[in-house]
Amino acid sequence: MSRQKSTLDFTITEKSFFLAFVIFLLSGFYIVINAQSKEITTVYNVRNYGAIGDGKTLDSPAINKAIEEAAKSGGGTVWIPAGTYLSGSIHLQSNINLHLDSGATILGAPQEMNAYDETESYTFGPYQDGAHSYFHNSLIWGENLVNISITGNGLINGGGIIRDDLILNKMNDHDNWKNPTKNNMPALRLGNKTIALKLCKNVLIRDITIVHGGHFGMLLTGCEIMTIDNVTMDTNRDGIDIDCCRNTTVSNCRINSPGDDGICLKSTFALGEFRLTENITITNCQVSGFQEGTLLDGTMKPRPNASGRIKLGTESSGGFRNIAISNCTFRSCRGLALESVDGGILENITISNITMIDLYHYAIYIATGNRNRSPNVKTNSRMKNVLISNVIATGVDMMSGIQIIGLPEQPIDGLRLENIRLTSKGGGTLEDAAIKPRELGDGYPEPYKIGTLPAYGIFARHVKNLELANINTQFETTDKRPAAMFSDIQGLYLDNLKLQVAKGIKTAVFADDVATITTQNSPGIDKNQLLENSKKQKK
Structure with a gap:
């Protein structure tokens, strides 16, 4: 009896050891795969960097901290979970995906909080509207970046950003641009754009919704290889402005902009040179001029003399070439x-x-x-x-x-x-x-x-x-x-x-x-x- 029991114990022990060894090998393999996956798709939750998401606390410093941390590690997804994040200027960096989860809202801070960055130096002369000359005074901005994206089913609400071009009024008389002088105005804090990108490459903006976008819902200048897809915008002035850009596709977007143009291609002198806007495709988009907010709430109330269109110009210093527009309403x-x-x-x-x-x-x-x-x-x-x-x-x-x-x-x-x-x-x-x-x-x-x-x-x-x-x-x-x-x-x-x-x-x-x-x-x-x-x- 004792010998049989000993043999049985040995057999069970041997099988257990073999099974444990296999599990050990598989576990090790799983850990390696996960480690590699984590390295590729690292996610930085802004709440782990101090964001509250209560709509009252200024969360842009925490969001910027998460972006900086991700950039130091070579990039990744900065995740904004459900909540309302009161924000001043958010600074995009290369290799960053700013992802707004469903239920997440970035809310533009009131002007009196001085939460938007100051306008940068500009000395090319006022050959275009002042808002085209400045980018840093925006809710979300980036300059000279590569591989950036803003994605997700969340909402960007301009909130306190303004629709006016007050910088131009301070910079020069609007009717005096025929005899411009070089200017370098004192820095101003006037948040008037939702998203502003300058000289960026490999850009993706997808699935987000923008309301009350200020002077520009998106101002994209000197950028190339861009995709803007499935964006909904219900705003009070310009929707998407694509200026001096190349190799860009705008698709499946719904832009309501009664106060100005919906999707507008421009070619300003904002970069200090004549640059064509070229190789642009706009397809499967809807533009309208209903009263602001009534696209999203479904009432679609007409506003007399609304703009809201697709346009090339008027800013046309560099010109336009190879443009295809199709399947739009x-x-x-x-x-x-x-x-x-x-x-x-x-x-x-x-x-x-x-x-x-x-x-x-x-x-x-x-x-x-x-x-x-x-x-x-x-x-x-x-x-x-x-x-x-x-x-x-x-x-x-x-x-x-x-x-x-x-x-x-x-x-x-x-x-x-x-x-x-x-x-x-x-x-x-x-x-x-x-x-x-x-x-x-x-x-x-x-x-x-x-x-x-x-x-x-x-x-x-x-x-x-x-x-x-x-x-x-x-x-x-x-x-x-x-x-x-x-x-x-x-x-x-x-x-x-x-x-x-x-x-x-x-x-x-x-x-x-x-x-x-x-x-x-x-x-x-x-x-x-x-x-x-x-x-x-x-x-």
Whole structure:
């Protein structure tokens, strides 16, 4: 008996030892894997660095401490868990992912707390709005960084940041930029931007929501290789401004910005050099001009004369090139705008699959001008190779439908609009039809600066090689203006235009300086007038 028991004990002990050895090996392997994983995805909880998240305690020092600690270790995720974190300026650093968990809110501190960083030195001269010249006076900012991201389903509430450009008022008189002097204003603490990034590379901003974003919800200047995806913004001035940036994609965003532009590409002189904004894709986005806050609460209350659009310009010192905009909707805001007025070029632009409803002032606005808000401008503003297709616009303001205005000395060259259906609210009078619109010149490039146009659908002036195909215009109430009017066009191609007009009103009016007209499948176009134009041109 004792021998059998001893053998059994030995067998059990041997098996136990073997099992323990296997568990030991597996445990060691698990620890190594975990150690490696932890090294790659290190998370720094801001609460471990003193953040409270009660909405009353200033938590930005703790958030910055967590960012600094992560940066010292080569980077990682700075995690902001659920709670409300009252904050002044938060300083991003390279290789940092600032992650806002669901239920987390970064709340901008009131101005009187002096929690925002002072404005940095700036000496290039006031060639752009003052807010474009300063970045450090922001809720979240970074400069000369690589591999940065702001992610998560949390909320950034601008809170106490302001929407005004007070720095510009202190820096120089807004109307004095034509004769600027170098300036280095005393540092100011005026938090007026939610996110400001300058000269950063490899940037990701995804899934966050921004409310009450101040002058800019996002100001991105001189950055490249950026992705902005699935961002919701309900703000009181500019939404996303992309300035002098390259290789950037904006996708799946919802931007409500009644007080200014929704998604705006710019090309300022803020970096002290002429730099193109180029290789930009904007797709699957929604822009609107509802009253601030009513996008998020779902009531979507209209605000008269709201902006809220997608625009290129007006800041256009360096110019724009290789831009693609597609699959976007506009609602209760102004329409699409392409504006080059500061001596730069705007070229190689494709815009397609756009749906717009309830538009203020116009549906499509394409303009060049000679505002020349740039140092030592030596070239005219230029625009060429632009294609806009597959657009539906309804509820368009009677002021203007499609407006195309170049410079007499530098016509827009190579513009094609096709597959467009435009419905105007109508109401134009015979007096409106007799209006002779002034030249844009050096004025601010907005349709309301020129006013109501003498054609409700299409007005084009100073263009070379203009192609219009498969365009349908109509009105909701009777309009006594022609559907289309053309002046100083060199090379006009019209194909399948269906243009509604009131009884006794000409479908289209062609000035004597419209040359080389080709038209087909366009009922209502006066062939006799075209023939007369041709005879006059030959003389």
